[in-house]
Amino acid sequence: MSDNPFDRHIKNSLRDYKSPVPNGMFEKIMEESTRLKKPLPFWQKNNFKLSAVLLTLFAIYLINHFIVGSKFSNSSSVSKKIANNFANSKTDSGNVYGKIISNQSELSLGDSVQFTNKREYVSQEAVSKASSDDNFITNKEINKEITIAIKKKMPLSFDSNDKVSSTKNLNKKVVTKKDSPFFLPSQSEKKNKPSIVSKSEDNATLGLVTDSSSTSTDIKEKNWKSLGYQDIIRSFTQLENTNLINSKPLMQTNTTTTISLKDIRKGQWFVEGYGSLDFNTKNIQAPGFNTDYLRMKDSSHQLTTGYSGGIKIGKRFGQYLALKIGLQYKQINERFEYISQNVSKSSSIITTRTFLNDIGQTLSLQDTSYLSQLGYSVKKVNNSYKNIEIPLTVGYEKKYKKLTVGINLGIIANIQSYYKGQTFDTSYQITSLGAKNGTGFYKSQSNLSLFGSAQLLYQLPHHIELFTEPYLRISIGNSSISDIGYNQRFNGMGISTGLRFSFPGKSNKK
């Protein structure tokens, strides 16, 4: 504000001074506004809802990438560790052995590790028994350790003194330590030398090599060299009691795929389609409002069965948590009955009489009379409240064999509503439900609802689950516009039934 008193006087005089406005100016403005007004883009009308959806998707991405993904070593780091380990080992063109850090936190069931040109799967027991600390097993420490050798074609064999020795027909047999629990029953030509043979020529050979003394190390190395191994040998500590008979066989393929986070994370996504019959209730709050009107409104409107349906896409986090987002259509149905008084019904009655005159002609005479009846009629109107919504839920699920039980909590955001039907206003005149130009009763976009449900899923083949989900939803915001003088909300409950399809991946392997 200027310090000049002259300026201050001018400002005080003219700032709020009202000049006459020409007649018809408002109508011209309205006409121009209507002509220029374009429907708001979806992202402007539904800023907060769209922001919530985008934020959720971004959160899913962040959780997936940084938290879930960080559990697993990427292929380059595991391969590097393997490579480093092997750098300290003696290698040959065809004979490679060494150690791998089989840290449980690094590898999980179904993980694959790349080394050279082979891919191996880690058995569950092997992982569970692996030392949690980095445990580099050198060749000299093989004494007390059990190594698992994956052999493609050339098995090891032991002599009677539990020393590794070469055999002639190495392609066919693996002879291992007699008492070792790790070995599968074998079909050996020599009875006193239990051996493991390959399960099939096509599959990998499961072989387990144990060394009971360090003195056998050199022999083993030598023999292995002569055997021309091209295998990876992994060392685990404290595996002596592991019963690999019950474990899943280690297999190898010749693919060159490295550990892929995509492979690890596959099977986490799913999509659900569902439908539901809904039972809705109305909640009206109207402090100080016309109670006669509310009573009459309540008695003339009755909610009937509604329905909803939609699709959701979800992602699992870990074993139990799942986040879901989707799009659904919900319809609330209502019957509106009212008596229309002073209904006039007019009808005309035509009476035809025929008679014969004196000369035998047939004459016809028509009498027309008009009957007017005054009474009342009962009119029935089916109202419908149609909503397009975005549900967003977090779920906790636990699987028991083929059954999965879960609970879901979340919100449902209404993005668009349409109304069809009639009601009566405070002057008891019948009017349309739809909100047009501020003359209707309900908002075109309502607010949020809280959602809670329990879900029961039954596993079917081909990654499909059938589920049923009783739910309850409570509206947070009002469906009615503020001008009408009272606040009305719709709450609901129902039972959804649907199908869930989980996208296949390694984690879906049971």
Place this chain on the structure above:
Amino acid sequence: MIKPLYQLSEYELIKGCLEGNQNIQRMLFEQFAGKFMTMCLRYAVDSMEAEDMLQEGFVRIFTHLHQFKFEGSFEGWMRRIIVNVCLKHLQKRKLQFKEISDEHANEVQIAPYTYSSIGEDELMKLISRLPDGYRTVFNLNVIEGYSHEEIAVLLGIQASTSRSQLVKARKMLQNQIIHLEKIAV
């Protein structure tokens, strides 16, 4: 049920306009049209141009009402829109910032009683007689409260030009008031 205007809060007023309630839109127009018409008359050369400015200003208010974030005064937000519309019209006419030769070298010292008796209509007429540049800067600085730096940005001139235009406008107005007083006497 529509409440009277005096019972409507600013939020309800805006909400009603956003929902397309023509009754509430008319209430809003009737409440502020007079003030904004005065504003437009101060910037325009004649009443026809002022009516055009007012119409365009309200059209913009109604079509961009959804952009009001309830931060600050709603009237202030509308005023800024009207000012921008007025300046847009002036820029079409290519506003000239002339330096008019003045016989009086120094600013006239005018006593408060001299101008306090001047009515609003007279003041409006006196302001309308100012050259475009003087009038615009005077309106923006003295009545709307823009700083010279802000005026410089709005009009694309230097802040020093804005200051000199204001001094000249004030001097011219005061001289006109003195002349009026002499005639009155």
